Amino acid sequence: MNVVVLLMFTIASRSSSFSLSRSITRSFRPRLSARYTSSLTAPPTLPTVPITAPPKLLTLDATGTLITLRAPLGVFYRDALFSACGNTVRLPGPETFTAAFFDAYAEESARVRCFGGGEGGGGTRNWWRNVVKGTYDRVQEIDDGIGLEGLREELANSATAGGSPIFDAAFDDLYDRIFAGTEAWELTPYAEEFVSALAAWRESGAGPKAIGVVSNFDERLHCILSALKIRDKFDFVVTSAEVGYQKPEQGIFDVAKARAGMSKEDGKGVWECVHVGDNFEKDVRGATGAGFHAVFLPNDGGTAVGMDEQGDGVRDYFEVPDLESFLFLYGKTMEDADGIRILKTTRDILELGNNTEEKRAYDDKFRDVIN
Helix, strand or coil: CEEEEEEEEEEEECCCEEEEEEEEEEEEEEECCCEEEEEECCCCCCCCCCCCCCCCEEEECCECCCEEECCCHHHHHHHHHHHHCCCCCCCCCHHHHHHHHHHHHHHHHHHCCHHHCCCCCCCHHHHHHHHHHHHHHHCCCCCCCCCCCCHHHHHCCCCCCCCCHHHHHHHHHHHHHHHHCCCCEEECCCHHHHHHHHHHHHHCCCCCCEEEEEECCCCCHHHHHHHCCCHHHCCEEEEHHHHCCCCCCHHHHHHHHHHCCCCCCCCCCCCCEEEEECCHHHHHHHHHHCCCEEEECCCCCCCCCCHHHHCCCCCCEEECCCHHHHHHCCCCCCCCCCCEEEEECCCCCCCCCCCCHHHHHHHHHHHCCCC
């Protein structure tokens, strides 16, 4: 069945913006019920932008750009405690745990930076133990009236390992299993196809010399990306916990340059070092402040955010609505050598609802937590 697909996207920059509409005749056939493959019958017409060569170094943010949580944070915190209590305790809803987490996270972040990594940080495991303890301490509904007898008193003894077997079981499950792999994390839509296209571009000799991940995360990011089967596509992964710098600080971007075999002074030419991310303060302002150019990928997939009205004063960045639109900047797409491309045909429906005010508020908070 032949149909005509009108593909429109807008790429905005601080000093220039443009939009492109293109009609492509494709031949569709069903694949995996909700996804379709398409075969190009003619090469697409791609936009002309003021980028004339591939970057020497391309870095990408992790959370919100390449990976995302499968459910709100409170779901995992509640389930871990419920399981540690033998699945017999009544607990409040996940939203209570989510709100408590954000407060606990903010408090611990203000006390110790970089997830406890770096000199004098105490280590990431201890840092996250404090966050989990702070989360459960803030859930006031955990008491003898609706919970396991003595649960609140037991959790109060969780400051040190062994003080509360229930807390230790919940924390170990959260830290070692749930948030260390695919129980909690999944790829963002088309991240797998996107990073495969990037790797092929690099390996062709005509693309970036090095591709890496730069993220405010702890060392578990390596095993998460491996579990999601994309770690091998990157030349390096830099996490704030491991290097002692966090976005938007210049230091973490300097480390990325070093991992790519570049000095701090290298890559200052036009679009030689490029960073892609979904957090304006950490990814755009941080990257441009470190001498990179930036590509902003708003987490809501919206159109131009209106940078002029924000008065942000940041130059040398573009805004794109999705991962493939980044490739459009360089005249690339996610089609493979045979012209086959997976197209998105359904919107993602999440527990909080799709693009609701509540969902956007949650995403804004989460984007500032781990990025």
